[in-house]
Amino acid sequence: MYSITNIKNTDIDEVLSLDKECFLDNWSRKELEGIVSRENKTDIVLIYRSDKLSTEYNLPSSLIGYGIVRILSKEGINEITEDKKDPNSEAEILRIQIRKELRNKGLGKKLFSEMMNICNRRFIPKIYLEVRTSNAPAIKIYEQNGFVKTGTRKNYYQNPQEDATLMTKTNL
Numbered sequence: 001m002y003s004i005t006n007i008k009n010t011d012i013d014e015v016l017s018l019d020k021e022c023f024l025d026n027w028s029r030k031e032l033e034g035i036v037s038r039e040n041k042t043d044i045v046l047i048y049r050s051d052k053l054s055t056e057y058n059l060p061s062s063l064i065g066y067g068i069v070r071i072l073s074k075e076g077i078n079e080i081t082e083d084k085k086d087p088n089s090e091a092e093i094l095r096i097q098i099r100k101e102l103r104n105k106g107l108g109k110k111l112f113s114e115m116m117n118i119c120n121r122r123f124i125p126k127i128y129l130e131v132r133t134s135n136a137p138a139i140k141i142y143e144q145n146g147f148v149k150t151g152t153r154k155n156y157y158q159n160p161q162e163d164a165t166l167m168t169k170t171n172l
């Protein structure tokens with residue numbers, strides 16, 4: 001029905017194209033290649049695909065969304081056992097996007113819970129993110145997953161200019 005997997009080289013073109021549809025500060029091919037090759041030692045990209053939805057909605061490909069998480073830990077991005085946990089480690093949610101045609105169907109929630117699993121399997125005590133203050137669906141998902149508002153950055157985003165809401169989740 002669907003799959004959520006780590007990015008491979010064959011996913012890169014589709015992710016770049018979907019990223020451009022939605023964001024201004026786009027990821028580059030080089031950055032994504034660095035993640036696939038593990039030259040980048042901090043970032044994980046999850047690829048969400050569904051052949052069924054792609055057929056049903058006549059989409060250009062089976063890619064329905066993607067998410068990017070940054071892990072900063074002395075253990076790197078590898079999964080670890082609890083005895084190896086780094087109490088000073090942290091994670092940051094860098095991206096989550098669901099294809100426009102498929103929003104508001106619960107898919108963002110599903111993808112985000114997999115992003116949380118990435119953090120849980122690495123015993124990350126603090127997770128940070130920032131989001132446009134008007135982004136109600138994203139903020140809803142974050143709150144449902146235990147994130148709380150910790151601050152605001154005035155006029156942080158451009159085109160259109162808008163404040164960023166800073167949110168944190170503490171796993172103690």
Ligand SMILES: CC(C)(COP(=O)(O)OP(=O)(O)OC[C@H]1O[C@@H](n2cnc3c(N)ncnc32)[C@H](O)[C@@H]1OP(=O)(O)O)[C@@H](O)C(=O)NCCC(=O)NCCS
Nearest residue numbers: 095096097098103104105106107108109136137138140141
């Ligand atoms: C943010 C995003 C990933 C959410 O994905 P989604 O699949 O549309 O979200 P879901 O369908 O899982 O909905 C999540 C919750 O938000 C609610 N919601 C969805 N659209 C909404 C809207 N326009 N206004 C208010 N709430 C909304 C849903 O009802 C659901 O809440 P519920 O559990 O109480 O029903 C998607 O909107 C998106 O790709 N946006 C563009 C990229 C972006 O802004 N990313 C976040 C910053 S990186």
